[in-house]
Amino acid sequence: MNVDDILQNPDEHVRFAAYLDELQQVSDPDEVDLVTRVLTDPDKTMAESAVLRHLDRRAADLHPGPAYEEWAQAMTRATIDRPFLVQRLREWSLFRAITLKLPWQPDDLLTSSNWLQLTTAAGTNTEATEILAEAGRTKRIRNTAKATLNHRKQS
Numbered sequence: 297m298n299v300d301d302i303l304q305n306p307d308e309h310v311r312f313a314a315y316l317d318e319l320q321q322v323s324d325p326d327e328v329d330l331v332t333r334v335l336t337d338p339d340k341t342m343a344e345s346a347v348l349r350h351l352d353r354r355a356a357d358l359h360p361g362p363a364y365e366e367w368a369q370a371m372t373r374a375t376i377d378r379p380f381l382v383q384r385l386r387e388w389s390l391f392r393a394i395t396l397k398l399p400w401q402p403d404d405l406l407t408s409s410n411w412l413q414l415t416t417a418a419g420t421n422t423e424a425t426e427i428l429a430e431a432g433r434t435k436r437i438r439n440t441a442k443a444t445l446n447h448r449k450q451s
Contacts, residue, residue, distance in 0.1 A: 308342045315346040320353075327354075331374045344378055351381065355388040364392060387412040394421045402427050410434060417441035422448070 315334050322330045331350065337343035351371060358364040368385055375381035387408055393400040394416055405416060405424060410433055417428045417440040429441035 308339045311337060311339070312342050312346050315343070316349060319346065319350040328370050328374045331371065335375070335378065344381060347375065347378075347381060348384060351375075351384060351388070355385070359388060359392040360396065364389075383409070384411075391415060391419075394424045395419060397421065400424075406431055406433075410437065413437045414440060418444055 315337075318330060319334065331347055334347055335343050354367065354371075355364070358367050368389055372382055372385050375385070390400060390404055390408060391412060392398070394405065402424075405413065405427060413428055413432050413434075414437050416424050417432060417437050419425065422445070425441045425444050428437055429445055430438070432438040432441055
């Protein structure tokens with residue numbers, strides 16, 4: 297099935313599932329084109345949701361390695377008119393910096409989304425976890441960070 301065939305289906309749930317399937321199988325050279333085409337769906341919320349799942353899956357796989365930077369730049373260009381998706385890519389880049397102990401700014405973490413703060417609170421960077429235990433946005437984030445730190449002390 298191709299994107300043109302998917303767009304013919306009036307049921308957004310069917311299109312969503314079909315997009316996820318296409319995005320799961322897309323080859324690297326065709327990824328930007330497919331993401332761009334999915335984002336042309338008339339149901340903007342559904343299309344962004346499908347692309348968000350794809351970005352999260354790919355970023356989770358790629359963030360530890362050198363291929364991440366080029367991929368993130370290409371995906372940012374493909375999603376540039378979708379602020380939420382661009383923000384998620386920025387946050388994946390910050391998560392990558394924190395995880396790989398590259399340079400990052402604590403204020404960037406503290407102003408990030410609950411998603412990134414919670415993901416980081418359960419992560420391996422002690423400095424970031426300590427910051428979130430003290431000043432994470434929500435009680436859940438602060439408690440997760442404290443539990444992560446306590447678990448490390450017991451290990």
